[in-house]
Amino acid sequence: MTAVLLAPFTPRTWRMVGYALTSLLLAVPAFLVPVALVVAAPLALLGVGLPLLVGVLLLARHLPGWFGSAARPLLGWDLRPAPPLAGRTVLARVREVLVDGRAWRAAVYAFVKVPLAGVTAYLTLLGALFGALLLTSPVWWATGVDDLAPLGVDSGLDATYLTLAGAGALLLFPWVLRGLVAVDGVLASLLLGPGPAAERIDELVAGRAALTAGAAGTLRRLERDLHDGTQARLVALGMTLARVEKRLEPADDEVAALVGGARTAVTEALDELRDIVRGIHPPALDAGLPTALSTLAARSGLPVAVSVELDRPVPPEAATTLYFTAAELLSNAARHGRARAATLSLTRADGWLRLVVTDDGRGGAAPSSTGTGLRGLAERARALDGRFEVDSPDGGPTVVTVRLPAA
Amino acid sequence: MRTVIAEDNALMRDGMAALLADHDVTVLAAVSDATALLAAVEEHRPDVAIVDVRMPPSFTDEGVRAAIAIRAAYPGTGVLVFSQWVETVYAHQLLREHPERVGYLLKDRIVSTASFLDALRRVAEGGVALDPEVIRQLLSAPTVDAGLARLTPREREILALLAEGRSNVAIAADLRLAGRSVEKHVTAIFTKLDLPPAATDHRRVRAVLRYLEAQPR
Known part of the structure; x- marks a missing residue:
């Protein structure tokens, strides 16, 4: 009961009143978008209106943000502008815009929003202003400030009826307003939101990014633990064995042989540990991808010309993927391709990190060929939304290009 | 010490x-x-x-x-x-x-x-x-240096040991060569790398540096 009585005075009601009025102001200019669309679409079918249509749709993509500018602060609705176009060429972007469901849906919203906002604002003002006016009509009557005759008031009793009507209007209008805003909310989430498929994609992308970042972090921690824990302990054990050896009597041949054997075993364990760590998370990556790639090239067993041009560090997940990809490609070049020389270049341009590895081997590599690990590399690149291309005619040369989106 | x-x-x-x-x-x-x-x-x-x-x-x-x-x-x-x-x-x-x-x-x-x-x-x-692992990686890397490219496999092997910091005597023992023959190889290395005669130790270090400088950065 109190909720009903106090509804006209809650902040929520007044935020909705604010929304009703501002969204009408926003809706009027936005109405031009669907109107322009109606004009441009048939023209586009004839060919001449295509640039106009694309322009209007580009504008329509901004509508969620436009309406969100009122809905977000007042009602807390999460209306975000459409994500930037993913196409790399102008043609790709044009095609993307033309079939962009969000733009078309947003235009439909802008179309229905005008009558809806008009009705909402009208009823709100009617309820709030007339309600207040009528509620206070006995005062007007008594003071004779205004002539209430047009409303059919010619006695104090009539004024009392009007007071009741005004109170009713005041109590009723918040609920009408809430209902209309709720309708608007449903329309907005249907027409301005990303759509269920896009929403699901967003979730999956976010989930995968968290997973890969988490995996990179875990591997790095594992490397630290192995180096600072296991390796240090093994070296310390080796040192202790060396000290034992030094304290042995010269006559203790048998013990000396045992201790010597133990020390050799420690050395072998350390060698193995080093290989394992290299496969998990190359520690050189901590010094930056350029350093790690130089070291990799130096270790690869064939002459590699390295060129790295980066203006800022590469994120860990991308760095790990690029490092292992380069390692695998160089080892392929030496092993399968019988290459005599290779080049490795890493650049950042147009929002992509681009790793190109070439070799002068015998060629014929394809992601489908078994034993080369190319398929695995392609999957690794795809896991980060990357592209993996192999150009390897029989007789060579082989050019492998890996592109990862640069955040 | x-x-x-x-x-x-x-x-x-x-x-x-x-x-x-x-x-x-x-x-x-x-x-x-x-x-x-x-x-x-x-x-x-x-x-x-x-x-x-x-x-x-x-x-x-x-x-x-x-x-x-x-x-x-x-x-x-x-x-x-x-x-x-x-x-x-x-x-x-x-x-x-x-x-x-x-x-x-x-x-x-x-x-x-x-x-x-x-x-x-x-x-x-x-x-x-x-x-030795550093040397191994350096040796397997490309030789963009013309002087280094002229070295014979044996000379590269000896240069690797020089780079580790070994003396001629130690190298001779390692490779089971006569001391004289190691000296000859070392001289040949210096000549091929165009290292001017100077204090021998200095030239040894210079030879190692040539290795390092020949690596792509």
Whole structure:
């Protein structure tokens, strides 16, 4: 009961009143978008209106943000502008815009929003202003400030009826307003939101990014633990064995042989540990991808010309993927391709990190060929939304290009 | 011999100090980060500073940077840098400015005490000591240097051992060659690399540097 009585005075009601009025102001200019669309679409079918249509749709993509500018602060609705176009060429972007469901849906919203906002604002003002006016009509009557005759008031009793009507209007209008805003909310989430498929994609992308970042972090921690824990302990054990050896009597041949054997075993364990760590998370990556790639090239067993041009560090997940990809490609070049020389270049341009590895081997590599690990590399690149291309005619040369989106 | 140790892992630090004490090497200070290392070197002026590459706060290349700073500021103090893995770039950085009294070894080498002490001694005496693994990686890398490309396989093998810091006698023993024949190979290497006659040790270091400089950065 109190909720009903106090509804006209809650902040929520007044935020909705604010929304009703501002969204009408926003809706009027936005109405031009669907109107322009109606004009441009048939023209586009004839060919001449295509640039106009694309322009209007580009504008329509901004509508969620436009309406969100009122809905977000007042009602807390999460209306975000459409994500930037993913196409790399102008043609790709044009095609993307033309079939962009969000733009078309947003235009439909802008179309229905005008009558809806008009009705909402009208009823709100009617309820709030007339309600207040009528509620206070006995005062007007008594003071004779205004002539209430047009409303059919010619006695104090009539004024009392009007007071009741005004109170009713005041109590009723918040609920009408809430209902209309709720309708608007449903329309907005249907027409301005990303759509269920896009929403699901967003979730999956976010989930995968968290997973890969988490995996990179875990591997790095594992490397630290192995180096600072296991390796240090093994070296310390080796040192202790060396000290034992030094304290042995010269006559203790048998013990000396045992201790010597133990020390050799420690050395072998350390060698193995080093290989394992290299496969998990190359520690050189901590010094930056350029350093790690130089070291990799130096270790690869064939002459590699390295060129790295980066203006800022590469994120860990991308760095790990690029490092292992380069390692695998160089080892392929030496092993399968019988290459005599290779080049490795890493650049950042147009929002992509681009790793190109070439070799002068015998060629014929394809992601489908078994034993080369190319398929695995392609999957690794795809896991980060990357592209993996192999150009390897029989007789060579082989050019492998890996592109990862640069955040 | 007088040394200081900088190593953030207490187990390694204490073990190394005990091992060195066993072999009559004086450990003047054992510290756990680069700042304390620089202070200890300033105070004790040791023959050699034994430095871990990865130390606090960032656990990346503090040790290399501290070692380069020590070589620049204290000509009489050598540095023996220990790394948990082989990083040829660090070897470049260490040798570029001051190609003497410098060593770069894998931590694993500490276990073979003889080679550890040998490297320590060579650095203290003004020489260079590089880990065999570093040399192996450098050797398998491209030779963009025309002089290096002219070397025969045997000469490359001998240059690798020179780079590790071995003497002619040690090389002869290693490869089961006569001392004279090693000398001949070494001279041939110097000639092919166009290294002018000078103090032999200096030329040896220069030959090693040619290897390092020939690597792509």
